Amino acid sequence: MTTFIELLLNGVSMGSVYALIALGFVVIFKATEVVNFAHASLLLAGGYVTAVLHEDIGFWPALIVGIAGAALVGAAIEFLVMRRYRGKDHSVLAIATIGVDILLVTDLTRRIGTDVLAVGDPWGDSLLEIGPVTIAHTRIAAFLAAGLLITAFLLAFRYTSWGVAMRAAAENAETAALMGIRLGRVSLGAWAVAGGLAAVAALFLTVFPTPGLERATSLAALKAFPAAILGGLDSTTGALVGGLIVGVTESLATGYQSDLTFLGRGLGELAPYLVMVAILLVRPAGLFGTKELARV
């Protein structure tokens, strides 16, 4: 039982980090209808800036610069690539983001080289013990930070003018534009927000229990794909729920792998995708996604 609770708590905390990534993913999709495969590079960029700067300017300033840096990279991708596209096919644009991702990840991994970069976070490897259950401070911090950011984001989405513009653009881009909403700004903002969220996620992916930032860190973005999809690509609530489902599934599948050997070992990576396929079979637009209405 203790193990189960520990695994569950870990899953929830990792899930909230995945939710951060998935949220960025959903925000971009809502604003521009593009599936952003370059999310891995945003993650890596944010983490890299934080890791490189923390020794010189301290952890918190480095984190802020890292978030700003990733937001800037996101905005730059929007401004230099997305905006220049003249066609209408969003899957072609999605493939272009693969190109962007290859460029950025190649460059960043070349910089990181063979190092494992510490991010210099204040939590270290301290643990919280509640009875027999232990959980790392970093995990609690991850959960709180993710919760805070997601709440703030959902509020902003509902009450600020940016949020309203964004929802209007997602509803019907043409009408929104006619109503005086600058679609360019909306999508620029979406990319920047996604970058910032990815940078925060990168922080929590590189602190204890993982050794630090290195070239493979970006692969965590792959976990956000099933999270965003199973929640519904155009639903912010969906990203949250999807992230949690993926985190918990992964954690439990790994923790109980010795009881599941008939499925082959090393199930943790696969399990989220299986859950995703199962959910899509029942709900093709994800749990909270709006079922696309046909307009002829």
Next chain:
Amino acid sequence: MTTARAHRRKATAAAIAAVLAIAGAAGCSSKAKDKDDGKAGAGGVKTGVGVTDKTIKLGALTDMTGVYATLGKSVTQAQQLYVKQTNAAGGICGRKLELTVRDHGYDPQKAVAGYTELEPEVLGFAQFIGSPFVASVKQRIDADKPLVLPQAWSASLLGSPYVRVLGSTYDIETINAIDFLMKEKGVKKGDKIGHVYFEGDYGENALSGSKYMAEQNDLTVVEQKIKPTDNDMTAQVAALKKAGVKAIVISAGPRQAASLVGVAAAGGMKVPIIGNNSAYAPQLLATQAAPALEAMYFVSTPSLPIGDDAEGPSKLAGDYAAAYPKDALDNGVVAGWTAATTMGEALKRACESKDLTREGVDKALLTIKDWDAGFGVHNFTDPNAPSSLESVIIKPDKAAKGGSSVVREAEVSEAAQGFKRS
């Protein structure tokens, strides 16, 4: 399509075709059969592929941009250092060494392409990273007969006279590691031990070692299989804790080891943890797992660590640091150097018997027995066995050069001697 467009397209195609044809013809003037085996060259030495009167060409198929970049970089640079030093001292057999490096980035297609490209030009391969790729060209290696020294320690590579594993294989290394745990770290018969291992050749070969030890000593192995993309070992530690293991073996990468040790230490799980040689890198001492690593982590490795005081390691460490001041001194340097010197020794012996063909080098290697490269003793007379059954047990050590110091000197455990592969 209009005629103009069609013409333009045809013209472009024709131009490309012509260029290709010319390039092709120039690149290989004649493919007609002409094996130059057994020509007598300078000094009355029989030469073959990759050897001229002035040079001996060697190949290195490495990974400097993929998952094994850390290993690949150190190994390659150490080998380039060896080539430089050897050439400065006059070369081998009156010929300069030439090392052609191809980076495959752990991509099977590029690895196979690299082999195809270099094979007709080089005498042998001083390095070949990625045992699945060695396996995928094994048939061709057996036909072409170049000497290949893979940078992998998997038992599945044994058995070919042309592919020779340097030092103990992962299964032997793991047996020696568990032997160390039982003799010096208080693991007793009947205990449970955890084994966290990578999916794939490396991890599963190591696992066969721990299973063997379990059979011999009445231990129970609690298996946890992971993938190279897993970086957080919390779930594994939780599972092993639940099972009540008395020690953990890890056959994964350095990152996984750091996470495992860090999580176990923080969670108050004070059991010894021991890894294979690929499960440690000195870079980890810069992370916050460092204190835990120093306290409870050990590594079983086929050779002396680079930071050792013995003559071989200290000279290499000095030279390497001088040549590559910015790069970490790790055990990849030792592995690369050992492979390069082994190749060099085989070439020297082949030269003595006046036969620098591939067959000559293969034969010369089989005569190398009880030979000390400065990091351990090797024995190449049996293609079915690794060149050594020894393992040195080291521990992470911030104070030491190269980030590790010796805990138990090179030793072959009884269990390792009695180990028979099925």
Next chain:
Amino acid sequence: MSDVLTKPAPEVPPVAPKRKLPGPRLYVWIAGCVLLIVLPFYLERFWLQAGLFAMAAAIGAIGLNLLTGATGQLSMGHAFFLAVGAYGYCAFAGNGDDGLTGLGLPTGIAMILGVGLAGIAGGVFSPIAGRLRGAYLGIATLALIFIGQHVLFNAHDLTGGFNGRDVPSLNLFGLHFDDSELLVAGVPFGASEKLWYLGLVLLAAGGLFARGVLRGRPGRAMNAIRDHQIAAGVMGVPVARYRASVFVLSSMYAGLAGVLLAMVFQRTVPEYFGMVLSLEYLAMIVIGGLGSVSGAVVGAVFVSLLPQILTRYSDSLPLVSDAGTGGVSPGEAAKYLYGAALVAVVLFLPGGLVRLAARRSKATPGEPSGSEGNDR
């Protein structure tokens, strides 16, 4: 492959009036064919192998272009179907000597069955595919990659696990496609030389068939689905049936590419069939040109030859340094170039490289290619 370049782009409507001068066209056709046929007599094994990788990639890319380019169904699971083809062939043709499952069938039949198996795998997945659209479909197909990798690593009896399994060499009508030397006009023919011709035949057949599909009634129906699924349905196109059939057909092309690749590799390893491979195929069709056979072929040649050329000539290229010297390595340079090419083509060259020549000579807009189609 340059003979395929010379084929007219399939997006040209078959009804368009064509005034052609047969002379030069025929001449180039013949030159291209002759060139491709004589190459094995001159090129060394490295280039032949590179060419074979490109041919296999071209076959796979044609399949993906039918699905993603012409019908607008984003698939990131192409590598899975390549794996099914490759391992399927091994299992059908293997004789079980290596302790792995093998039915020991004649290799020619095993090849057909391998392709068929990939098609069946596509058919099994198509009910899921049929329910999903756009990005959902793309990421759902990503699940196939993870499932595939898991099975390849774990189903040891069938796949040989991490170290893969040997590929039985093809034996057609007494001709062995292996390294046993066959002297042709004084030139020893090994596996690469022989497979080269097999690759050419398969690519030509696959290309012609796909061109037939694209230019005929099915092709127009597929484009209609891509451009406007509902309108297509209203006009009487059986949308669901078409989408499922294209998925199966595309999987079969992938399976064929997998079989050919397996023969070139002589051993299949699970590492190869990962996500990167799927992304490469997507890159190929976008760079080459969506929705056409020639586009797929051009893109496949570009993406698969680029790293090989850069690595081979790294010593003599500016800015690219030899592995181990600390600068931009050839592998990285290839990644930079191909990432940049992907972005540049999408932004500045909608329609891909095949449109480059077409555009320069004539300013009339062609038929809407995939990049101009509407996903909705």
